[in-house]
Amino acid sequence: MNRWLPVVGGVLMNLALGSLYAWSVFVLPLEKEFGWSRAQTSWVFTIAIVCFALSFVAAGRIQDLKGPRICAAIGGVLVSAGFVLASLTSSLVALYVSFGVIVGLGNGFGYATPMPVGSKWFPDKRGLVVGLMVGGYGASSAIVGPVATSLIAQIGWRPTFQILGGVFFVMTMAGTALLKNPPPGYRPPNWTPVQGTVATGREIATREMLSTPTFYALWIAYCLGATAGLMTISQLVPFARSAGIGATAAALAVTVGAVGNAGGRILSGWMSDTLGRLPTLRVMVLLSAFAMPALFIWREQLALFYVLVAVVYWCYGTQLSVFASTTADFFGTKYLGMNYGMLFTAWGAAGILGPAIAARVYDRFGAYRYAFFAAAALALVALASLSIARAPQRERS
Numbered sequence: 001m002n003r004w005l006p007v008v009g010g011v012l013m014n015l016a017l018g019s020l021y022a023w024s025v026f027v028l029p030l031e032k033e034f035g036w037s038r039a040q041t042s043w044v045f046t047i048a049i050v051c052f053a054l055s056f057v058a059a060g061r062i063q064d065l066k067g068p069r070i071c072a073a074i075g076g077v078l079v080s081a082g083f084v085l086a087s088l089t090s091s092l093v094a095l096y097v098s099f100g101v102i103v104g105l106g107n108g109f110g111y112a113t114p115m116p117v118g119s120k121w122f123p124d125k126r127g128l129v130v131g132l133m134v135g136g137y138g139a140s141s142a143i144v145g146p147v148a149t150s151l152i153a154q155i156g157w158r159p160t161f162q163i164l165g166g167v168f169f170v171m172t173m174a175g176t177a178l179l180k181n182p183p184p185g186y187r188p189p190n191w192t193p194v195q196g197t198v199a200t201g202r203e204i205a206t207r208e209m210l211s212t213p214t215f216y217a218l219w220i221a222y223c224l225g226a227t228a229g230l231m232t233i234s235q236l237v238p239f240a241r242s243a244g245i246g247a248t249a250a251a252l253a254v255t256v257g258a259v260g261n262a263g264g265r266i267l268s269g270w271m272s273d274t275l276g277r278l279p280t281l282r283v284m285v286l287l288s289a290f291a292m293p294a295l296f297i298w299r300e301q302l303a304l305f306y307v308l309v310a311v312v313y314w315c316y317g318t319q320l321s322v323f324a325s326t327t328a329d330f331f332g333t334k335y336l337g338m339n340y341g342m343l344f345t346a347w348g349a350a351g352i353l354g355p356a357i358a359a360r361v362y363d364r365f366g367a368y369r370y371a372f373f374a375a376a377a378l379a380l381v382a383l384a385s386l387s388i389a390r391a392p393q394r395e396r397s
Helices: 005-022 024-034 038-066 068-086 092-111 114-121 126-155 157-178 213-242 247-275 277-297 302-331 336-365 369-387
Strands: none
Touching: 005 024, 005 038, 005 068, 005 092, 005 114, 005 126, 005 157, 005 247, 024 038, 024 126, 024 157, 024 213, 024 247, 038 068, 038 092, 038 114, 038 213, 038 336, 068 092, 068 114, 068 157, 114 126, 114 302, 114 336, 126 157, 126 247, 126 302, 213 247, 213 277, 213 302, 213 336, 213 369, 247 277, 247 302, 277 302, 277 369, 302 336, 336 369
16 A cells, blocks of 8 residues: 555545634634623633543544544544534534534544554654644644635525535545555565664553653643643634734634644654654744744734744644654554553643633633733743653663
């Protein structure tokens, strides 16, 4: 099998799943129709993130045991069904269940499959290939955001949910068909593992990984580092509108952010193959600590606002790519689905923390100022945690 075909499948899958990042375009239409508060609508995104992270652990285990296709198919069906059911929303509870729980669970099952598959096919280009796959997730909102905004304006948010659900079903089923693990013991032609890496040693099971200090240093860094990005993603359009930016320009910010998100995943993934995983993560988390306050301070200068949105999303996207590659490098690929699933719970915790900070601050003060400075402080704590992380030393079993 051409090893690039699973990459195509992973990108297709993640382009559909990444529609979750376009959630903010639905916030204002829903609030206008039902009179819900910002904190209430923010819970939809938070529930989706938590369900995403928790189901990722179970899906990772199933993927390790049964292969990628069963998880990918479940994920595609759930995401598509969740969008269609969201179109029938008449209450907050219904929206929490349809978009929050069902779409969130679908993301967990679907997102669990491409990275382990890509890591196994491409031990020689792991950072780049994982970056390409998850880059599809980050790039999705660049397409879905403007399309959904246009459809909402023309036909309303209910038909928009239905159309997107149908399109995502076709995309995820096509992606599922292309996802396949390589034969056991596969190595690319003319490739020799670098001495001293986990590729030359034994595979580390989840229980043993959880006994290492490195895992917890990575978990804390992932959680606090991702908080800034998830806070911005969940509130981007309302934040832009509160700064006096028009509806069309605010929707364009979603596209700009998606470009930054995808760029961080792909290019930082490639960069980490050369510079190393931890140095790449440290640089991007530090940059995020500076970019978050700057984004609030210069929010009314449109060109600079777009640049800073791209930077924040770039730093965030880097983490979704490079933490996955780091897990494969440090602990191996045999148990990667479950191992990365455990680390990915940090992202779920960030999905609670980031949107909650933004929504609570906005409802309390009528502005986002303190939320952005809090996110910057958390990024500095993440940097400190990364500074103590070390690659585990493992001998061949």
